[in-house]
Amino acid sequence: MQEVLSKANDPKALPSEQELYELSLLDEANDLGIRYIVRQWHAEWIEIDRQVMWDQEEAEYFWIQAEAKQRYAERRLALTERRFIYSDMDLF
Numbered sequence: 001m002q003e004v005l006s007k008a009n010d011p012k013a014l015p016s017e018q019e020l021y022e023l024s025l026l027d028e029a030n031d032l033g034i035r036y037i038v039r040q041w042h043a044e045w046i047e048i049d050r051q052v053m054w055d056q057e058e059a060e061y062f063w064i065q066a067e068a069k070q071r072y073a074e075r076r077l078a079l080t081e082r083r084f085i086y087s088d089m090d091l092f
Helices: 065-081
Strands: 001-007 018-028 032-044 050-063
Touching: 001 065, 018 050, 018 065, 050 065
Parallel strands: none
Antiparallel strands: 001 018, 018 032, 032 050
C-alpha cells in the first residue's frame, strides 16, 4: 500500500504551494520470513532547482503485519492532524 498525502486538493495548484508526504506499507521476503516496512518521505518544491525534492525518509521495520498496519495508521493520523488530508488513494 502506498499513498501520497497533500494539503492541497487542487491538481492545478502551483508547485510552490505543494508539500507532500508519501506513506507506504511494504513487505519484503528474506530468509527469516516476511518483514514489513512503514516508510514516510517528505517532498516539497525547491524554487532554486525548479523541481520537487524528496527528503527526510523515515522507515520502521516490523515482523508482525498487524503492528506495521497500526504504525501506518498512527503515521497517517499524525499527518492528517498536520492538515495533510488529501490522498491520491481517495481518487479510486
